[in-house]
Structure formats: structure tokens, C-alpha cells
Amino acid sequence: xxxxxxxxxxxxxxxxxxxxxRRVKAALEKWHPGYIDWWKDMGPEGFQESLVYLRTAVSVxxxxxxxxxxxxxxxxxxxxxxxxxxxxxxxxxxxxxxxxAWQEVPGEYRATLRRLIVIQGDTEPAxxxxxxxLGKTAPSLYDLRNLFQVNVEEGRHxxxxxxxxxxxxxxxxxxxxxxxxxxxSGDKDTPRMLGAFNEKTPDWISFFMFTFFTDRDGKMxxxxxxxxxxxxxxxxxxxxLTEEAHHMxxxxxxxxxxxxxxxxxxxxxxxxxxxxxxxxRKLGVIDLPTxxxxxxxxxxxxxxxxxxxxxxxxASAFHAGIxxxxxxxxxxxxxxxxxxxxxxxxxxxxAIVKEDVPAxxxxxxRLRDDFVADCAAGVGRWNRIIEKYGIAHQxxxxxxxxxxxxxxxxxxxxxxxxxxxxxxxxxxxxGEFLPSDSDRDFIESLMKPENRPGQFASWIAxxxxxxxxxxxDFEYVKIHE
Ligand code: BYC
Numbered sequence: 153x154x155x156x157x158x159x160x161x162x163x164x165x166x167x168x169x170x171x172x173x174r175r176v177k178a179a180l181e182k183w184h185p186g187y188i189d190w191w192k193d194m195g196p197e198g199f200q201e202s203l204v205y206l207r208t209a210v211s212v213x214x215x216x217x218x219x220x221x222x223x224x225x226x227x228x229x230x231x232x233x234x235x236x237x238x239x240x241x242x243x244x245x246x247x248x249x250x251x252x253a254w255q256e257v258p259g260e261y262r263a264t265l266r267r268l269i270v271i272q273g274d275t276e277p278a279x280x281x282x283x284x285x286l287g288k289t290a291p292s293l294y295d296l297r298n299l300f301q302v303n304v305e306e307g308r309h310x311x312x313x314x315x316x317x318x319x320x321x322x323x324x325x326x327x328x329x330x331x332x333x334x335x336x337s338g339d340k341d342t343p344r345m346l347g348a349f350n351e352k353t354p355d356w357i358s359f360f361m362f363t364f365f366t367d368r369d370g371k372m373x374x375x376x377x378x379x380x381x382x383x384x385x386x387x388x389x390x391x392x393l394t395e396e397a398h399h400m401x402x403x404x405x406x407x408x409x410x411x412x413x414x415x416x417x418x419x420x421x422x423x424x425x426x427x428x429x430x431x432x433r434k435l436g437v438i439d440l441p442t443x444x445x446x447x448x449x450x451x452x453x454x455x456x457x458x459x460x461x462x463x464x465x466x467a468s469a470f471h472a473g474i475x476x477x478x479x480x481x482x483x484x485x486x487x488x489x490x491x492x493x494x495x496x497x498x499x500x501x502x503a504i505v506k507e508d509v510p511a512x513x514x515x516x517x518r519l520r521d522d523f524v525a526d527c528a529a530g531v532g533r534w535n536r537i538i539e540k541y542g543i544a545h546q547x548x549x550x551x552x553x554x555x556x557x558x559x560x561x562x563x564x565x566x567x568x569x570x571x572x573x574x575x576x577x578x579x580x581x582x583g584e585f586l587p588s589d590s591d592r593d594f595i596e597s598l599m600k601p602e603n604r605p606g607q608f609a610s611w612i613a614x615x616x617x618x619x620x621x622x623x624x625d626f627e628y629v630k631i632h633e
Contacts, residue, residue, distance in 0.1 A: 157210070157211045157213075158209060158210055158211060158212070158231060158233060159171070160210070160229065160231075162177075163181055163184060164177070164180055164181065164184070164230075164231060164232060164311075165229045165230075165231030165232070165233075166231050166232040166233070167212060167232070167233055167234060168232050168234055168315070170232065173319070176315070176318055176319045179318045179326060179329075180232075180314070180315065180318055183314060183318070183329055183330075183333075186330070186333050187230075187307075187310075187311075187333060188226060189333075190277065190333045191225070191226060191280075191307060192226060194277070194280065194281045194284060194336070195225060195226075195280055195284060195303060195307070196225065196280075196283070196284055196286075196287045196299070196300060196303055197284050197285055197287065197288070198287060198288060199225065199287045199296075199300070199629070199631065200224065200225060200226055201224060202224065202225075202629055202630060202631045202632070203222040203223065203224060203629070203630040204222065204223060204224070204225060204297055204300045204301075204628070204629050204630075205220060205221070205222055205297055205619070205620070205622075205626075205627075205628045205629070206220065206221070206222075206223050206225075206228065206297070206300065206301055206304060207219070207220050207301060207619075207620070208220075208221070208223075208228070208229055209231070209233055209391075209395075212233050212234070212235055212236065212391055212394075220619070220620045222630065225300060225303075225304060228304045228307070230304070230307055230308050230311045231308065231311065232311060232312065232315045233308075233312070233391050234384065234387040234388050234390075234391055235387045235388075235390035235391045236387075237383070237387060240252075241253040241383060241386075243381030243473040244379055244381070244473075244476060244480050244481055244487060245379065245381075245470060245473060245476045245477070245480050245487035245488065246381070246470055246471050246472055246473035246474075246476075246487070246488065247471055247472070247473065247488070248381060248472075248473040249473065249487050249488060251381075253381050253382070253383040253386070254381055254382050254383060255383055255384070256320065257320045257321070257382065258382070260472075261382075261472050261474055262321070264465075264468065264469055264472060264474055265382055265385070265474055266317070266321055266324070266325070266328065268377065268469065268474065268475060269313050269316050269317060269321075269385065270313075270317070270328050270331075270332070270345075271345055271346065272309075272313055272373065272374075272377065273309075273310055273313030273314060273317070273328075273332050274332060274335065274344050274345045274346070274349070275344070275345075275346060275349050275370070276306045276307070276309040276310040276313065277306070277307070277310050277332060277333070277335075277344075278335075278337045278344035278346075278349035278350070279302075279303075279306050279337075279349065279353075279362075279366070280303050280306050280307060281336060281337035281338075281344075282337050282338075282349065282351070282352065282353040282362075283299065283302075283303060283353050283359060283362075286299055286353065286355075286356065286359055287299060287300070288601060289355070289356065289599035289600065289601050290356070290601055290602070290603070291356060291601075291602050291608055291609035291611070291612045292602050292607060292608045292609065292612075292614075293603060293604075293605055293626075293627060293628040293629045294608075294614075294615060294618065294619065294626075294628050295356070295406070295612075296603075296628065296629045297619065297628035297629050298402045298406075298619070299359065299402075300629070301398065301402075302363065302367075302398075302399050302402060305395045305398070305399070308395070309392055309395070310332060312388045312391075312392055313332075313388075314329045314332065315388070316384060316385060316388060317329045319384070320384065337349055337350055338350045338351075338352065346456075346457055347453070347456050347457075347557055347558065348366055348369075348453040348454055348456060348457055351453055354592070354596075355592075355595050355596060355599050356406070356599060356612075357407075357410065357438065357443065357446050357595055358446065358449075358450065359403075359406070360402070360403050360406030360407045360410070361403065361407065361446050361447060361449070361450035362403070362450055363399050363400060363402045363403030363406065364400060364403030364404055364406075364407060364450070364527075364530060365403070365450045365451050365453075365454040365527065366450065366453070366454045366457070367396060367399040367400050367403060368400055368403075368454070368523060368526060368527060368530075369454050369457045369458070369523060370396055370399070371393065371396050371397075371400065371526075372478055372519050372522060372523045372526070373457075373519075374389040374392050374393050374396060375389075375393065375478050375479060376475050376476055376477060376478060376480075376519055377389045377475055378390045378393060379475070379476030379477070379479075379480040379481065380473070380474055380475060380476065381472075381473035381474060382474060404530050404533065404534075405615060405616075406612075407443070407534060408533070408534055408537055409612045409613040409614070409615060410437075410438055410443065410611060410612050410613075411440070411443065411534055411537045411538060412537050412613040413437050413610075413611055413612050413613040414432065414435075414437040414438055414439065414440060414443075414611075415537065415538055415540075415541035415543055416541070416613065417432075417435040417436070417437045418432060418435070418437075418541070418543060419541055419542075419543075421435055423435070424543075426439065426440045426441065426543055426544070426545040427441060429441055429442065433594060436598065436610035436611060437610065437611045438594075438595065438598070438611050440538070440543075440545050440547065442587065442591050442594070442595070443547065444547055444548075445585065445586055445587045445588075445591060446587060447531075447547060447549075447550075448550045448554065448555065448568065448585055448586060449555070449586050449587060451527065451549055451550060452550060452554055452555035452556060453555075453557075454523075455520060455523075455552055455556060456556060456557050456558040456559070458516045458517070458519060458520040458523065459516040459558065459559070460516060460558065460559045460560075461496050461497070461498060461514070461516070461517055461559050461560050462496070462509060462513045462514065463513060463515065463516045464513060466512075466513070466515040466516045467510075467512040467513045467515065469515075470489070470512060470515050471512065475515075477515065477518060477519065477522075478518075478519055478522040489511040489512050490512070492510070492511035492512075493508040493509060493510060493511055493514075494508065494509060494510075494511040494514040494517065494518055495507065495508050495509075496508075496509050496514045496517045497517075497552060497553065498560055499553075499560040499561065499563065499564060502564070502572060503572065504551075504553050504561070504566070504570050504572070520552070524549065524552065527549055528549055531547055531548065531549055534547055535547055548568075550568040550585070551566060551567075551568060551569055551570030552570075553566040553570045553572075554566050554567065554568055554570070554585070555585070555586065565577075565578035567581070567585065568585055598610065598611045603629075603631060605625045605626065605627045605628075606624045606625030606626075
């Protein structure tokens with residue numbers, strides 16, 4: 153075993169030489185049964201005995217690290233995988249910039265680091281819990297398999313954070329690792345830590361939007377943490393990012409295939425007006441205005457994950473060298489930002505305006521701006537599909553002040569363009585912006601499982617290529633084995 157290849161001999165696959173670290177190995181082996189119980193209770197319901205064609209990391213080499221095979225999910229080999237150590241790496245930003253990266257937790261930043269690791273860890277099992285019933289309504293075996301791939305990898309991301317807690321945070325790390333298995337998404341008494349992870353993922357449109365938007369927040373946050381001066385966190389996040397890319401592919405291509413199917417049916421049946429939702433729905437596909445409402449919902453819920461506009465937590469974490477900016481290593485400035493400013497959208501006298509604030513306290517917004525730009529590029533690719541069919545319609549991202557629950561805009565109601573609305577206007581127009589009960593009922597009426605190899609539900613197009621170059625009729629999940 154070396155840093156590239158993974159040791160698969162023991163209970164816990166790893167590339168961190170766990171055999172030489174008896175204390176951590178014992179702690180993880182003790183945590184393992186509780187994790188499996190959690191997976192069986194809260195993981196994909198009804199498919200624990202199915203054989204699923206999954207990818208497992210066998211090496212952390214960027215070229216060809218994956219092996220595909222059928223596996224029952226509870227027997228998936230969840231492991232500890234860190235990107236290779238960069239010799240001579242230094243802290244890339246903040247007051248310690250240029251000093252050697254920390255291999256142990258710096259005492260003065262212990263609490264901050266632990267909090268960030270726990271928050272990150274908490275989101276991973278939360279998403280598995282949110283998605284646990286989706287298998288029952290999968291539009292194809294291909295999509296079912298992708299859902300399960302995402303789920304097992306989120307499980308692995310929990311392992312990644314638990315390893316850091318067990319190895320570097322002693323007794324309180326062990327307690328936090330236990331607590332990560334106790335909280336439950338949406339539970340009244342023991343909810344998950346961040347709002348978006350307590351929302352329901354009730355249907356496949358939500359699943360695709362979630363993997364497009366919320367997993368992209370995962371990408372941004374992991375990118376920021378991968379810049380950390382605490383080297384084990386940086387290495388862990390760097391490897392997680394390679395897995396995250398597939399999750400966003402599932403979201404982007406999933407929505408893209410829904411759009412394609414809708415446009416294709418509209419064209420075939422001569423429905424020219426995308427706003428004629430009744431005519432479009434009659435074709436058994438999802439109308440573009442309803443997709444827009446789903447987009448509005450998931451985008452706004454995800455924006456809340458970036459925290460407050462002005463954040464001393466974010467400033468302290470940057471100053472300390474613990475959480476950087478998106479692609480910090482590619483930015484050309486002093487990486488300390490002491491005297492700099494950054495423009496932030498704020499609420500002033502009841503209106504939304506841009507204001508220059510100290511750059512250090514605006515770091516959540518800077519990351520959020522990078523996120524919005526990344527989302528906009530994806531939405532542009534969706535619009536090109538609509539254009540290809542010659543349909544005059546565009547999807548777009550709502551204003552960042554729309555439908556917010558965290559930060560300045562949580563105090564107001566804004567429409568999709570950022571115009572502030574009275575409470576009465578908001579209530580009246582809410583159904584224009586967000587899915588209504590009847591939209592939800594319509595979507596639910598389409599959510600019927602399609603389990604025949606190579607077949608797809610009425611509302612989604614087939615993918616351009618199979619997973620691992622498999623042919624169109626490949627049986628990605630053997631449901632009753
Ligand atoms: N909900 O100073 P502020 C992923 C709290 S997704 C509830 O702005 P900060 C994934 C905040 O905790 C990525 N509370 O906070 C995707 C603070 O409380 P305390 C997950 C919130 O720290 C799909 C107070 O308000 N990773 O990986 O600058 C599937 C003051 O706020 C919320 C991370 O998020 C909220 N939304 O920013 C699977 C990375 N927002 O401490 C996985 C780690 C704020 O004063 N987390 N508060 O009691 C962070 O970097 C930051 O903690 C946050 C918040 C960005 C979340």
C-alpha cells in the first residue's frame with residue numbers, strides 16, 4: 153500500500169496506513185457497527201439486498217481510480233481516502249501564510265476546526281436520509297444506480313470527516329462522531345445542523361435539482377476547505393471533490409434530460425407555447441414553468457448554506473488559515489485581505505443595494521458569488537437544449553434575495569427579480585414562484601418506477617452514454633437478487 157493505492161485487506165479500506173495507527177483503527181472499528189445500523193435504518197429503503205453496479209475507489213490516482221462491480225449496498229467498502237501529501241506544502245493564506253502546513257491540529261484553532269468538520273460531516277448522512285425513499289419511484293435502472301452511487305459516496309464522505317474527528321480530536325471527536333449517527337434529517341428534536349438538509353427531497357426533480365445546486369455548494373465548501381492550512385483536512389477534501397463531480401453530473405444531466413424530453417414531446421405534438429402548462433402536462437412530461445419553480449426552490453434553499461452576508465466566523469477562519477476562498481491557490485493577491493473591500497448585496501432602508509464591506513467579513517458572499525456564477529453556467533447549458541428545439545423560453549436563476557431564511561434577506565419577501573413585496577403580495581404570488589400543491593401533485597403523479605433494463609419513464613430522456621460504457625439495456629441494479 154502507498155498513498156496512491158488503497159489497502160483493502162482490513163475491515164476499513166484506507167490509504168492512511170491505519171494498521172500502524174492502532175488507536176484510530178480501534179476507534180473506527182468500534183464506530184463501524186453503528187454506521188452500518190444507521191445505513192440499514194436510514195439508507196435507501198427497500199434495496200438493501202439488491203445488487204447495484206457501483207464504482208469503488210481502488211486508488212486516489214486521478215487517472216483511473218475506480219473499479220465497477222455489483223455489490224449489495226451494506227457490503228460497500230466505505231474507506232478512508234486522502235489525496236497524496238504535497239511535500240513542502242505551506243499555509244496558503246491568512247496570518248500564517250507561508251509557514252509549513254499543520255500536520256496536527258493547532259491548539260488555538262481546535263474549536264473552529266472541529267466545528268467546520270462536524271458541519272461538513274453532518275450534511276453527508278443528512279442527504280442520504282433525505283433521499284431514502286426515491287428508489288421506489290426511479291425513472292430507470294440507470295437513474296436508480298446513480299442515486300445509489302451518490303448515496304454510498306455521501307456515506308463515504310461521512311467516514312472521511314469521522315476519520316478526522318477520531319484521529320485528531322480525542323474524546324470530543326469520538327463524541328461528535330457518535331452524534332453524527334444520532335441526528336436525523338427533518339427530525340423535530342434532533343434535526344441535522346443546516347436548514348437545507350432538513351428539507352424533503354420528495355421526487356426525482358428535487359433530487360436532480362438538489363444534486364445540481366446543493367452538491368455544488370458541497371463543491372464550493374470543499375474547495376474552500378481543501379485550501380486549509382490543516383493538511384489532513386485539505387487532503388481529505390481534495391479527494392472528496394473528485395467524487396462530488398459525479399454528483400453534479402447526475403444533477404445537471406438529470407435536469408437536462410427532463411428538459412430534452414419535454415421539448416421533444418412539445419415539438420412532436422405541435423405545442424408551441426411553453427406557458428400552456430395544461431397542454432404540455434397532457435403529454436406526460438414536466439412543463440418548463442414548473443421546472444423553473446423547482447429551480448427557484450432549490451437555488452434559494454442552497455443559498456442559505458453560505459451563511460450570513462457579514463460573518464466574523466468566516467473572517468476568523470480565513471485569518472487563521474483554516475478555510476480559504478474558492479481556488480485560493482489560483483488567485484493573484486496578498487492572500488491576507490487585511491485592508492481590502494468586497495461588494496456585497498445588502499438590505500438598506502427596505503431596498504436591496506450593493507455596498508463595499510471589509511473583504512474578510514464578506515468571505516461567505518465571495519464564495520456564494522462564485523457559486524452563483526458556477527450555477528449560471530450550468531443553467532446556460534440547459535437553455536441551449538431548449539434553444540436547440542427552437543422553443544422560446546429560458547430558465548434563469550432567481551435573485552439572491554428571493555425566498556431566503558438566513559441572512560439579511562430573511563427579513564423581507566422579494567420576487568424573482570429582487571423587488572421587495574409586501575406580505576400580502578407575497579402570499580398572493582407565492583404560487584407563481586414556488587411549486588404549489590397542484591404542481592407537487594402533478595409531479596407525484598408521474599413518479600412511477602420504471603425497472604425494466606433500457607426503459608425510461610415518460611418524463612425523462614435516455615442518457616447519451618451508459619455508466620462505465622455499458623450498453624443501453626444494461627441491468628444496473630438487480631433488484632431481487
Ligand atoms: N443553517 O457567521 P455565520 C455538502 C449559523 S454541502 C443553520 O454566517 P458561518 C453536501 C452559523 O452556524 C457543504 N445555521 O456562519 C451537499 C452561526 O452559528 P454560531 C457543507 C446557520 O460560520 C450535498 C451563525 O448562524 N459544508 O457538502 O460564517 C449533499 C452565524 O452565521 C446557517 C459546509 O457548510 C444555516 N444555513 O457560515 C451532501 C462547510 N448559516 O456558530 C453534502 C462548513 C449560518 O454562531 N461550514 N448559520 O452558533 C461553514 O463553512 C459555515 O459554518 C457556514 C456558515 C457556511 C455553514
